[in-house]
Amino acid sequence: MEKPGKKIAVGRAAAGLSVFIVIVVVLSFSSMNQLEHRALLNAGLAVIDRFTSRTSRTAPSSNCSAPLPAFRLLIGILTLPQKYERRNLLRLVYGLQTPKIAQIDVKFVICNLTNEEHLAFIALEIKRYEDIIILNCTENMDGGKTYTYFSSLPHLFGPTPGTRSPPYDYVMKADDDTFVRLAGLEESLKDAAREDMYYGFLAPCDNMDAFTANYMAGMAYVLSWDLAKWIRSSNYAKSHQVGPEDLLVGDWFRAGKVAKNRYNNKPTMYDFPGAVGPDHTCSHDFIPGTVAVHRVKRNRDWLLVLSYFNYTKDIKPSSFYHIP
Structure with missing residues (x-):
């Protein structure tokens, strides 16, 4: 009526x-x-x-307002300045995924720029995409970059007048050789705890007990916003920055007796099928409910991932191209 x-x-x-x-x-x-x-x-x-x-x-007015997201997630992809091709590929991969219930923002995280070419080309990326975070650090893998990333977030995205607080429910650290499938990620996070939460691929590979294990593997893991704030305030984390970054995060939480809500996402997070390395890898075939695939190193590997999950299908017909 x-x-x-x-x-x-x-x-x-x-x-x-x-x-x-x-x-x-x-x-x-x-x-x-x-x-x-x-x-x-x-x-x-x-x-x-x-x-x-x-x-x-x-x-x-209610008909014009969009529903609030079930949760808000920031994905920070730690990468290197010179990896322009990988960033552009990942922009396509994430840009073609539309979350159904969540707000998911993707940023690329690098340290201070010292190379003139990097300064010029990344300036273009910032102007075009506005998806770059430049941290105050020297580029490294296990020398404190992850600590700087998490500890900087409360300052970078701190509450401002007129905005929701906190700005995100969760923050993720991901590698640039990890494919994150947003549909699987948001489905697995929708009922997760919003505080004191630690989510990822439980290491080592054969361990399934999230409360006795040391850490979540560095391929991609999620923390609730309050844990990012805890890292920023923790003297222990500040004084223990150098070493395998994923193992250190687990060590910080164990020392601080935090991150009690833990979620192990095996087998939906795994290494690329057939991946090999110096350590035993948790590798298996692609599965429909995938959340993340790690060690996607080569363009051929990305082709197989994108083909399995149908990202290259359903191209609209046009007279401007012919794709069989």
Whole structure:
């Protein structure tokens, strides 16, 4: 059933339209001069403007507001300045994924720039995409970059007037050779704890007990926002930055007796099928419920990942290209 206010608004708009039609008819058959024509026409337009503005003000505002996301997640992909090709590939990969229930933002995380080419080209990326975070550190893998990333977030994304606090429910650290499937990620996070939460691929590979294990593997792991704030305030974390970054994060939490809500996402997080390395890897075939695939190193590997999950299908036909 329509609301009375809506009927009144529609009626007023219709009345205004009728007035305008009458004016047009009068103008068509009268002998007024040009100035008189213009004055009367402006009067008719003013009537229309009054009635249409009333109609828009009386429309229910709830129909125009988007629903709040189930949660908000920042994905920080730790990468190197010179990896332009990889960043552009990942922009396509994440840009073609549309979260259904969550707000998911993706940023690329690098340390201070010292190379002139990097400065110039990354400046172009910032101007075009605005998805780069440059931390105050010297580029490294296990020399404190992960600590700088997490400890910088509360300052970089701190609450500002008119914004929600905290700005994100979760923050993720991911490698640039990890494919994160957003549909699987948001489904696995929708009912997870919003505080004191530590989520990822439990290391070592054969361990399934999230409460006796040391850490989540560095391929991609998620922390609740309060843990990022805890890292920033922790003297222990600040004084233990150098070493295998994923193992250190687990060590910080064990020493601080935090991160009690833990989520082990095996087998949906895994190494690329057939991946080999100096350590035993947790590798298996692709599965439909995948959250993340690690060690996607070569373009051929990305081809297989994207093909399995149908990212290259359903291209709209066009006379501008022919793709069999």
